[in-house]
Amino acid sequence: VKFSDKVYKLCKQIPSGKISTYREIGKKLNSKAFRAIGQALKRNPAPIITPCHRVVRTNGDIGGFSGETSGPKIQKKISLLEKEGVQVKDDKIVNFERVLHRF
């Protein structure tokens, strides 16, 4: 089983309206390959099924989306999150700790 596969699995475990972080995932996988997580999500095989937009950076930053660290794609990610009930302000998660899903 590949590292990225586990990443997808964990992603799918994140309930709507909540989020998680690359770090949490890495921890859960007992790995420090946080970048690989980003890569895995970028090369997400099932973009809708795997809610990769629910994964953000540890400091509450949105992170990136579809290979962009800023720009229109990120806005899309934000609106998706807001639709699901996660407030985003200034490209950052509002009440980060409250919506953070821990595995």
Added chain:
DNA sequence: AGTCGAGCGCGCA
């Protein structure tokens, strides 16, 4: 505060 460099696992050339 901000910046720098190292480590990680995988994908693509």
Added chain:
DNA sequence: TGCGCGCTCGACT
């Protein structure tokens, strides 16, 4: 093979 990435952390300015 080698490099870059949706990252993080500790050390330094």
